[in-house]
Amino acid sequence: MTEVSEKKQLLHLVFGGELSSLSGVQFKDLSKLDLVGIYPDYASALMAWRAKAQQTVDNAEMRYFIVHMHKLLDPEVKAE
Numbered sequence: 771m772t773e774v775s776e777k778k779q780l781l782h783l784v785f786g787g788e789l790s791s792l793s794g795v796q797f798k799d800l801s802k803l804d805l806v807g808i809y810p811d812y813a814s815a816l817m818a819w820r821a822k823a824q825q826t827v828d829n830a831e832m833r834y835f836i837v838h839m840h841k842l843l844d845p846e847v848k849a850e
Contacts, residue, residue, distance in 0.1 A: 781843070782815035783808050786822060786834030798831075808839065 784806035787797040797803060806822055809815040815836045826832040 777811075779810050779840070780812065781808055781810065781839040782812055783837040783839050784815050784818045784822065784834060785837070786826070786832060788829070788831045789833055792830065795833075804834075806834070812836070812838075 785803055786806070787803040788799070790796045790798050804822070806818050809818060819834050819836050822834045
């Protein structure tokens, strides 16, 4: 039997939307949130976040976020 050494998945969600105000994190319309994707590591999520943020640079109210899903799914485990 062959043992496969896999890198631990540290899932990250990238999403964004137009904010109601620049001073908070409340979205104007939840039905219009842009779910960019779920990525296996922070580096991949950061690349996706940068690309979407760059596309919307002219809209000051548009914000994109990276959510560390692995911390929500298993808060006891520390990332390596």
